[in-house]
Amino acid sequence: MAIFWSNVAVAAQSGLGAAQAITGITKASPGVAATSGTLPSDGDYVLLTIDGMHQLDGRVLRVSGAAGTTFNLEGEDTTLYSTFSSGSFQVITFGSSVTTISDVSASGGEPEFEDTTTIHDNVRKQVPTVTSAVSFAFTSQYDSTDTALIALAAASKAISKRAIRFTFSTGEIMLFNGYVSLPMTPAGSAQGLVTTPMTLTAESSITTYSS
Secondary structure, three states: OOOOOOOOEEEEOOEEOOOEEEEEEOOOOOOEEEEOOOOOOOOOEEEEEEEOOHHHOOOEEEEEEEEOOEEEEOOOOOOOOOOOOEEEEEEEEOOEEEOOEEEEEEEOOOEEEEEOOOOOOOOOOEEEEEEOOOEEEEEEEOOOOOHHHHHHHHHHHOOOEEEEEEEOOOOOEEEEEEEEEOOOOOEOOOOOOOEEEEEEEEOOOOEEEOO
């Protein structure tokens, strides 16, 4: 199914709940988190801060199957992940709607490689290590009174991370947490629309849901 950059809702974090302790995460599909704090509700989006199971650190995931002291990390297969040691979650409020974006481009996500070739090899060997950060560059209409732009510009000045949610017209959802760069510098051409550049850089892997 084709997806278009049309009727796309972009929401930014407007609030972040108090950190609640996670006491364990299973290696399963989906992974199940146990908490000693306040249980999140089904459908909540949570920001994870995780030690040990580093594949989840800094990720934004959706909650399902919350009951008792456990909840599912919806859609996240943790079977092959590292072993959890400690962590916490915070419930995200996506209350800031960004409605001024006109263009978008993405970059990053490419792996870096470590050369493991030995003197016994006649073919060079490489092992993938880390990937480059995924970054989204936007052109936004310039509006110094827009509440979403004001909030994101404040995050940019504070070098503070924000969770971001894209909801496409097909219902597909994309989530990540990262840094905002929004200097609110007006740009454009003669008799054209005044615009400003904005960049969002994910600090960890992006999460997607089909709906």
